[in-house]
Amino acid sequence: MQIVVKNIAKDYGKRFNAVHAIKDIGLEVKHGEFLGIMGPSGAGKSTLLNIISTNERPDHGQVLIDGIDMTGLHDKEQAKYRRNKMGFIYQSFELLDSLNVKENIILPMALNHASKRLIEQNFKHMTKLLNIEGLSKRSVDDLSLGQKQIVAAARALINSPEILFADEPTGSLDSKSATILLNYMQLINDKEKTTILMATHDAFTASYCSRVIFVKDGVIFAEVVNPGDRNKFFEQIINMQRTIGGGSYFNVSQNN
């Protein structure tokens, strides 16, 4: 197991109007797994990802990655871990306004003091692949939401991270860009054995995963494993969503 989550819980806010974002979640993720996390808005998906990726500390419980207890690590070591092993596509993109598109994308490599040649090479490869070569000199402020998301994805992937955290990575994308991105994620998952944790409320996006867990009100509600056929998996996911109820929350995508 690469990632082991043991009974974590997280509350937000003060005692009397506290929000139990995560009540009690335990989870194991294998190396090279492509895990989907589904659930309605406010279910705690982002919080779960943030805790596993050490961006937030849980109130209770432990997160082990490669056998190391991340919750016990010092701030500095956590940051080092994030920088070296993890890639992030955040729901709110988290791009830096001061930097232009190119600088945003190559920032993780620069932080790791990669060589100039390697940086340029990876950058070219990444932008070509995601079809954003034209954007490189643009300011982040001027981009559309979809463009921002694809730039955020390029930044997450340029470093070939061992673990990729993707929070609604296709939420703002058109179907073509979404398909390109998801295919690429599947590719690196296959070829480079990148472990991927992806939160989504979209059944089509989730159908790329090898396993999907359903979160509701801060607990894991159900789990569906990919039988090897994406269409069939897609059906299963939709069915599960119906069973959970509150289907109105879900935005069932029809493009496949």
Next chain:
Amino acid sequence: MFLKIIRRSFYNMKDSYLIYILSCSFAVGMFSILLSLVDNPRLKSGISSWSASLNNITLGFSVLFIFCVFVYMGFVGGFFIKQQTNEFKTFEKFGMSRWTVIVIGFIQTFVVQLISWLIGIIIALIFQKFFGMLLLYLMGVKTGFMFRFTGNIFSMLWQICLYSTIVFSIMNSFRVRRLLKKNKDKSERTPRWYIRLPGGIVGILLFISGILVTVILFGDVKDSNQTAAVAELSFLFVAYLAGTYLMYYGFLPSFLTILQHTKKIAYAGINMFSFKYFKERLTKNVSILWFITELSSLALILLSFCYFGYKSIYTNYAYAHPFELTANQKTVDPIKKYLKENKSQITRSYKTTVKTTVIQRGSNNEMLPGTFISYSDYQKLPKSNIARNPRITKKEFLVLDFGYTVPGYASDKSNTAVVKVKNAKTIKTNKIGSAFPYGSTMYQGLMIVAPDKYYQKLKPEVRNTFYGWFFKDGDRLTHKQYEKLNKQEYTSGVQIKKAANLADTKMTTDTDRRNSSDTSVYMDSNFSRQKNAKVQVNQISGFGIFIVAMFSVSLLIALGSVLTLRLLLRDDSEWKQLKTLNKIGVSKSEIKEIVKKETIYSFVIPIIFAVLQSYIVIALLDRYPKTTMVIPFILINLGYIALYGIIGFVTYLISWRSVNQKLS
């Protein structure tokens, strides 16, 4: 609702508001104390000789002080409004009327100003006695200080408080209104590099030429070439003001841009972000950095002037009164009598006979009395009285004179005095001093220490003997006694009866004071007493130290808090970026490093340029040899830098604290 919004804005910016309120209250407190000292009776009775002018001086300083405080308040008050741009805009979007938002801005300012004034006045009430006592102590006045705050002062303070608070609140309301009207125009905020780069280059050239002109100024001030010096000073004024601004505006951002385009540096680690971040922060703060640089250099220049001013008063005093009590042949008898009557305890007494004749110096052949003293008599005088003069051997002449800047005095070689003496050999020497062994008021004109042989041969027009005493527990002369010594019967002096040449010029003793307006009459002091002068020197310098210290501390606090506030008040996008960095794996200690560097740059850059500019002061103060000025000047600078550095360090701590809080 209203109150809630205002309360929240106070809470969000509590660190910054605290700093602002504290520095304002400090300033208000100082002002109130100064104002209340104006008509304090103890201050009047303690200082009899110049109490009338003291009142006016204190009043003048308090007006100057409050003016500076108002500039500060008006300027810095705007930071808080600007900081809330987004919030105000959102309020309007949510359907609040523009008026309501403006009123919110008004109330915020009003409350902050009122609190600052209240705290300030309380500070004044508490510390008035302390500062009053400090002032009297510095001035060497023995009477105790009495707490006094008249209703008059109170109502005056209250009125100033009310009016200024209303004015500043209205000012900020206008700021809010302008904010709401303006749509963001990005291109206006960040001019392109092709404007910045030439601007920066011009700035650097101006600044460097300023430094070069300062060097030229040294020479011109020394040769007392006034027109050139004035022209150079005006050039310096423009060059430094414009040069520094352009440098901040153009050169530093361009420099960062170049660094950022040098891939080798920019692609290494966090630099990619920090260069751009510094540049953004810098371009936003150009005018503040500029403001601080110029004010700091002004402060350094003023401090140096004050120090050397104080020093020159003190040296004058030391030159005038090397003995505790000095007499000449006319006053020696009565003084000895008085001393006996008073049972004064003499510890050391000295006596020297001198010869006075006519001498001529300078290219205008000015005729003056010259008082000669023999080398061996000179050596018998107390070391402390002559230590400031250059050392001489028994064959050398020593000329004691304040007039060493007289044109043509120094002959072909600089620093060589040429003095023609009636019926004797012309003296040529490079030993020139200004510590008159019996005090500069006891004889007019030059004093010349001559080799014994020369002295014996000299035929004087007038002879005199000087007496000097040191005492244990003072001379004990009563007021009545030294009033008597000033009487006509003890007065003496000389008159020069000019002729075409030196040999025919005559000198006579002249005791008629009615002639003293005649330029050929030189009146001597009957006696000289250290104690009288000491009291006044102490009072003036004590008052000076008090005012200078108060102004410089206030200035330092003002400048420091402006910078601190500028660093603290990051806008939303700046906060978000620091957070984002942390999310993608930049550790807190690296972010701390960014905050640290930012603080260092913002504090170090202005002080460097300020120090470079303040170097003018050495050129301007011509009284002293340049070499003796360097060390005090450096010490003043170091002191200023040290205090300023402490503020910088505290800023860094506060700044990091607020970043750290937002990160977790």
